[in-house]
Amino acid sequence: xxxxxxxxxxxxxxxxxxxxxxxxxxxxxxxxxxxxxxxxxxxxxxxxxxxxxxxxxxxxxxxxxxxxxxxxxxxxxxxxxxxxxxxxxxxxxxxxxxxxxxxxxxxxxxxxxxxxxxxxxxxxxxxxxxxxxxxxxxxxxxxxxxxxxxxxxxxxxxxxxxxxxxxxxxxxxxxxxxxxxxxxxxxxxxxxxxxxxxxxxxxxxxxxxxxxxxxxxxxxxxxxxxxxxxxxxxxxxxxxxxxxxxxxxxxxxxxxxxxxxxxxxxxxxxxxxxxxxxxxxxxxxxxxxxxxxxxxxxxxxxxxxxxxxxxxx
Amino acid sequence: xxxxxxxxxxxxxxxxxxxxxxxxxxxxxxxxxxxxxxxxxxxxxxxxxxxxxxxxxxxxxxxxxxxxxxxxxxxxxxxxxxxxxxxxxxxxxxxxxxxxxxxxxxxxxxxxxxxxxxxxxxxxxxxxxxxxxxxxxxxxxxxxxxxxxxxxxxxxxxxxxxxxxxxxxxxxxxxxxxxxxxxxxxxxxxxxxxxxxxxxxxxxxxxxxxxxxxxxxxxxxxxxxxxxxxxxxxxxxxxxxxxxxxxxxxxxxxxxxxxxxxxxxxxxxxxxxxxxxxxxxxxxxxxxxxxxxxxxxxxxxxxxxxxxxxxxxxxxxxxxxxxxxxxxxxxxxxxxxxxxxxxxxxxxxxxxxxxxxxxxxxxxxxxxxxxxxxxxxxxxxxxxxxxxxxxxxxxxxxxxxxxxxxxxxxxxxxxxxxxxxxxxxxxxxxxxxxxxxxxxxxxxxxxxxxxxxxxxxxxxxxxxxxxxxx
Numbered sequence: 001x002x003x004x005x006x007x008x009x010x011x012x013x014x015x016x017x018x019x020x021x022x023x024x025x026x027x028x029x030x031x032x033x034x035x036x037x038x039x040x041x042x043x044x045x046x047x048x049x050x051x052x053x054x055x056x057x058x059x060x061x062x063x064x065x066x067x068x069x070x071x072x073x074x075x076x077x078x079x080x081x082x083x084x085x086x087x088x089x090x091x092x093x094x095x096x097x098x099x100x101x102x103x104x105x106x107x108x109x110x111x112x113x114x115x116x117x118x119x120x121x122x123x124x125x126x127x128x129x130x131x132x133x134x135x136x137x138x139x140x141x142x143x144x145x146x147x148x149x150x151x152x153x154x155x156x157x158x159x160x161x162x163x164x165x166x167x168x169x170x171x172x173x174x175x176x177x178x179x180x181x182x183x184x185x186x187x188x189x190x191x192x193x194x195x196x197x198x199x200x201x202x203x204x205x206x207x208x209x210x211x212x213x214x215x216x217x218x219x220x221x222x223x224x225x226x227x228x229x230x231x232x233x234x235x236x237x238x239x240x241x242x243x244x245x246x247x248x249x250x251x252x253x254x255x256x257x258x259x260x261x262x263x264x265x266x267x268x269x270x271x272x273x274x275x276x277x278x279x280x281x282x283x284x285x286x287x288x289x290x291x292x293x294x295x296x297x298x299x300x301x302x303x304x305x306x307x308x309x310x311x312x313x
Numbered sequence: 314x315x316x317x318x319x320x321x322x323x324x325x326x327x328x329x330x331x332x333x334x335x336x337x338x339x340x341x342x343x344x345x346x347x348x349x350x351x352x353x354x355x356x357x358x359x360x361x362x363x364x365x366x367x368x369x370x371x372x373x374x375x376x377x378x379x380x381x382x383x384x385x386x387x388x389x390x391x392x393x394x395x396x397x398x399x400x401x402x403x404x405x406x407x408x409x410x411x412x413x414x415x416x417x418x419x420x421x422x423x424x425x426x427x428x429x430x431x432x433x434x435x436x437x438x439x440x441x442x443x444x445x446x447x448x449x450x451x452x453x454x455x456x457x458x459x460x461x462x463x464x465x466x467x468x469x470x471x472x473x474x475x476x477x478x479x480x481x482x483x484x485x486x487x488x489x490x491x492x493x494x495x496x497x498x499x500x501x502x503x504x505x506x507x508x509x510x511x512x513x514x515x516x517x518x519x520x521x522x523x524x525x526x527x528x529x530x531x532x533x534x535x536x537x538x539x540x541x542x543x544x545x546x547x548x549x550x551x552x553x554x555x556x557x558x559x560x561x562x563x564x565x566x567x568x569x570x571x572x573x574x575x576x577x578x579x580x581x582x583x584x585x586x587x588x589x590x591x592x593x594x595x596x597x598x599x600x601x602x603x604x605x606x607x608x609x610x611x612x613x614x615x616x617x618x619x620x621x622x623x624x625x626x627x628x629x630x631x632x633x634x635x636x637x638x639x640x641x642x643x644x645x646x647x648x649x650x651x652x653x654x655x656x657x658x659x660x661x662x663x664x665x666x667x668x669x670x671x672x673x674x675x676x677x678x679x680x681x682x683x684x685x686x687x688x689x690x691x692x693x694x695x696x697x698x699x700x701x702x703x704x705x706x707x708x709x710x711x712x713x714x715x716x717x718x719x720x721x722x723x724x725x726x727x728x729x730x731x732x733x734x735x736x737x738x739x740x741x742x743x744x745x746x747x748x749x750x751x752x753x754x755x756x757x758x759x760x761x762x763x764x765x766x767x768x769x770x771x772x773x774x775x776x777x778x779x780x781x782x783x
Contacts, residue, residue, distance in 0.1 A: 004571045005560050096361070097536045100549040104360075111361045156573065258574050310573040 002101070004311035007160045009098035011312070014164035016091035017110070020084045021141040022172040023074050024134045026052055029205035031130060033198065034067055044202070045070045050179045051172075051206065054082055067127055075133065076121045084137055085121045088114050101157045109147040113140035156257060159250035160310070166250075167303050170243035171296060173230055176206045178292040184223040185288065200226055207238040227288065228280040240295065241275040247302070248272050254310075264305035271298050316719045317461050318733050319384065330387040330781055333499040346381065346726060349491050353379050356490065362483050362542055378774035379484060380725040381491065384736060384756040388502075388783040391752060394465060397650030398455050398740060399748045400640060405472055405627045406744060407643035409449035412626055413439045423638045432632075433680065434625030436588065438595055442612055444621050445518045446746060451619040452511070452583075453742040454478075454755075457650070459721040466653045466718070467636070468737060472628040473620060474585050477755040478741045479543035482507060482550075484777040485753070500782040502752035507741065508550030514745035515581045518617050527580035530554040530570060532561075534586050534602045544585050558586070563606040568616050581617040582607075588622050630679045630713050631657060653718060659710035667714040668705065671698050674714045675765075676705065689765060691717050720765055723776065725758060735759045737767050738778065752780035 030048035034041035042065040049055035052074055061079075062069045075084045092114040099107055117140060125133050152158050177184070183199040200221040204210040207230060216233070217225045234241045248268045255261050274295075277283065283291050307313065315323060320331045327335055357363075357376050386394075411417050412429060419426045429435050454475030456468040485504055489496055512529065519527035533544035535557050548555035560570050561579070569576035584591065590600040595608040610616050626632065632639075634655040640648040656663035656674075667674060671690055678686040688701040705712055722733035740754035756776040757767035767773040 001554070001577060002573045003554060003556065003560050004573055005557065007573045093536065096541070096545075099361075099545045100555045107361070108359055112359060115358070160573075254573075260574070311571050311575070 002156050002160070004313070006098045006101050007156075007310050008307065008312035009094040010101060010157060010160040011164035011306070013091050013094035013098065013110075014161045015168040016087040016094070017141055017144055018165050018168040018172070019082055020087035020091065021138060022169070023052060023082065023084045023087065024137040024141075025208060026176075026206055027071055027074050027130075028134045029202050030070065031067055031134075032205055033202050036198065041066065047179050047202075048074075051176045052082060053175060054080060067130070068124075071127075071130055072124060075125065075137070085117065088117050088140075103147070103151040105147040105151045106144070109140075109144045113144055116140060156254060159253050162250040163247055163306060166243040166246045167299060167306075169238060170240050170247075170299050173207055173238050173240060173243070174292050174296050174299065176203060177227070177230055178289065178296065181288045181292060184227050185284070196223075197221055203230070209236060209238065212236065224280055224284070227283070231283065232275060232277070232280060241272075244268065244272045244275055251306075260309075262305065262309040264302055264309050267298060267302045267305055271295070271302070316733070316735065317459065317721045319459070319721050319723045319736075321724070321733075322462075330385045330390075334383065334385060334495070337495055337498060343730070347728075350381055350726060352491060353381060353487055356487050357483070360483070362479070377480065377769045378760060379487065380758060380760075380774055380776050381488070382724050382726055382731065383488065383777045383779045384723045384738070384758075385779045385781065386738075388781050391780045394457065394650070394740070395750050397465070397467075397648070398742060398750055400644055400646070400649050401455060401467065401470065401636070402450075402453055402742050402744060402748055404636070404640040404643045405453065405470060406447065406449055408639050409621070409624060409627050410443065410447055411643075413442060413449075413623065418639065418642050421642070423642050424632070424635045428631055428635075429626060432626055432629060434588075434623070434629050436623035436626075438608055438612075439621070439623035442621075445520060445614075445617055448518055448744050449621040450624045450627065451514060451518065451621075451744050453744070454739045455742065457738045457740070458653075458718060459738070460718055461721075465650055467650050468653060469630070469633065470628040470636070471739070472624045474587070475739070475741065476540045476543055476585075477739055477757075478507060479546040480775050481741065481751075481753055481755045481778065482546075484755075484775055488777045499779070501779045502782045504751045504753040507751045508547060510743055510749055510751065511547065511583075512551040512553070514743045514749065515583055515617070515619055517745040518619070519580050520614055520617055523580050528578060529581045529583065530556045530579050532556055532558070532582050532584040532586055534558075534590070538585075540585065547583070553583075558590075558600075558602045558604055561604040561607075563604065563610055566610060566613060566615055568604060568607055568610050579616065581619065583619045588625060591618075591622060630677055631659070631710075634713060653715045656714040658705060658712040658714060663714075664705075664709045667712075668702065671702055671705075673717060675717050676701065676712050676714045679711055679713060689717065692763075692765070717765070720767075723756070723758065725760065725774075725776075732762070734762070735765050735767065736776070753778045 026048050030044055033044040045065045046055065048070065049058050057080060058073050062073065073080055073083065077083045078086050080086060092110050095102060095107055095110045117137065120133060120136055180199060180203055183196055200223065201210055203226060204213050209229065213229060216229065229236055229239065231240050233239050234245055236242055251265055251268050255265060319328060321327055354376065357379060363376055408418065418424050419429060450472040452475060454471040454477060456471065457465055458468050459465050481504060515529050516527050529551065530553055531544055531548040533541060533555055535541065545555055554570060556570050561568055564576050567578045568582065569578050586602050589597045590602040592603050592605065592608040593600045594605045607616070608622070611618055634652065634657055636652050637648045656667050658664045658667055667676065674690045676688040688697065690698065720735040720737060723736045724731035725734045736756050736758045738754050738756055740750055743749045756778045757769065758774050758776055759765060759767045760774045761772060
């Protein structure tokens with residue numbers, strides 16, 4: 001038996017842990033691009049901010065589109081609710097609220113991540129230290145995940161956590177794709193200029209897939225392959241298909257445990273069906289951008305439906 | 314006035330209960346002990362054993378400092394203490410039952426009527442209500458001070474929602490992690506079954522007619538409350554739900570919590586929310602921490618609330634001074650554990666004495682707690698005494714005064730080695746169909762040299778408390 005408030009806390013705790021990690025990854029990819037292609041770095045940082053979903057907020061507060069201010073805004077700024085620091089704070093206060101539902105290892109890993117990142121992000125980051133800081137963020141979130149998967153019982157507590165993690169991750173991957181969908185359109189796939197290559201690599205880096213891509217597709221970056229990999233490949237842990245397989249599994253476990261189905265089960269089944277299409281070509285034919293827009297909207301709606309059905313409030 | 318030191322009193326030297334520990338301590342490298350001190354702090358911080366201090370900027374989470382030198386009580390001393398505590402707790406429950414029914418003690422003139430009638434802690438809503446087993450206060454923390462070899466006094470009864478038991482448990486856990494070898498050398502009675510005992514005693518006092526395993530929950534004001542860690546800790550250790558007011562509502566005459574599968578009935582609520590906030594329909598209408606209508610469910614006998622609403626009338630500081638009479642009235646015997654002599658400032662003669670001797674006395678607010686709003690005469694400046702005198706004159710009945718006792722000391726580890734500091738003791742008592750006291754308690758220690766204020770909100774720390782199995 002689980003309180004609705006606890007399910008809500010678990011869901012958001014995991015969304016924010018995932019968000020913190022994704023933020024670090026986005027900054028990492030942006031930094032990489034800025035280092036290799038100084039000419040278009042402002043453009044690259046704009047993509048990063050768009051993917052993070054906080055471009056307007058940034059522009060309201062800063063003029064300078066460069067590594068320093070962007071990193072500051074995305075990593076440290078507590079007025080930005082999605083910054084790494086805000087995310088870790090929110091994750092921890094949710095964890096504190098649902099503490100009785102967590103193993104000691106999980107709680108301590110979150111608490112320690114909060115303590116160490118609070119220290120690390122207290123002052124503006126020297127650009128030379130940025131890679132080290134990003135590594136530390138990824139390490140802390142990996143430790144949380146390790147403690148979580150290593151010690152948590154696979155029950156409803158686990159399921160609500162999984163749903164939070166994968167709704168957030170799916171949103172992140174879909175946004176990254178949507179911000180750059182135009183570089184993935186087949187029309188320019190024949191060009192393969194070095195500029196395109198950088199863009200493609202940047203997309204893959206944003207989801208830590210630039211190495212695993214090569215294991216699957218060898219060295220060639222092909223936009224259709226990239227789109228296929230990040231949308232339909234069920235083995236790629238940040239793909240939309242992977243996320244939805246997990247969400248669907250958890251929702252089905254909840255249905256088995258409670259014997260109650262709801263509109264959220266229908267939504268997840270429909271989205272999953274769209275991700276089981278034969279090939280990426282079908283998605284391109286009906287429009288990649290439209291596909292992603294629909295996906296982001298449905299994914300958002302699924303979150304609301306889960307919250308309502310399981311009495312989060 | 315030299316305080317009685319529980320380890321190394323003048324002039325007799327090492328006291329018996331400490332011989333085993335002293336033998337071990339002599340062979341320890343001071344550098345290693347200092348390192349262990351730091352380990353302890355890391356453990357507490359990592360685990361998040363913190364408390365919030367109200368009024369500080371963004372309610373910072375702070376650690377209660379922990380000292381690694383245990384406070385040791387012999388089995389013999391403990392047996393005497395528990396007899397006194399049991400007697401006192403019996404009297405407290407008998408007093409509550411009487412006060413909310415026939416009020417014999419008031420009729421007999423042993424406690425002044427107006428002290429009860431005009432007391433905010435007395436809840437008219439509880440008149441005629443008899444909880445399961447006749448138990449009003451289930452969980453009690455009795456604050457005890459020592460001033461000599463055989464001189465123990467009760468400083469305060471906490472019969473509402475005593476806190477600190479999680480520190481008793483975590484302090485022991487930490488000590489066992491830091492010094493496993495000590496526990497092999499010295500037989501210390503265990504305290505770690507407290508959560509199981511608590512759960513059993515709550516279950517025992519479930520509402521009549523609930524035969525199955527009752528559903529128990531801990532009610533917390535929320536994660537910003539200063540004692541939130543303890544609320545979560547106890548719920549976790551007992552394996553019950555930790556609920557907030559907005560998780561609960563009254564459904565079909567029962568209190569129910571909102572779960573992912575719908576509303577589920579609660580039979581026993583261990584509440585850590587004060588009376589005033591418990592039910593906005595009955596008490597403070599602005600409270601968002603409680604459950605609208607819970608008092609009706611309670612009066613209908615459909616939920617057990619621990620501790621019962623209205624128990625505060627028994628631990629009120631003005632009532633405290635009548636405890637010797639109360640104990641005698643209900644148990645027919647003299648109190649085994651004495652009270653500290655107390656001047657009630659509501660009485661003109663006492664007020665006069667207190668006003669003339671302010672610099673020697675400890676003056677407390679009748680309803681205060683946590684060491685706030687009190688004056689420690691000998692430690693206060695002339696100006697502080699003068700300011701306090703004005704407050705006292707304005708509302709004498711709001712204050713009681715006690716002599717400044719020389720609380721016993723126990724050594725703590727400082728950078729310069731062992732140094733004596735004043736301590737008190739809060740054992741925890743559980744009442745169901747019997748009275749149980751876990752052998753130990755929370756020892757609070759004033760870390761500042763010479764200070765007598767042990768409250769954690771005022772710079773006090775804690776120690777592990779050992780009761781020897783001898």
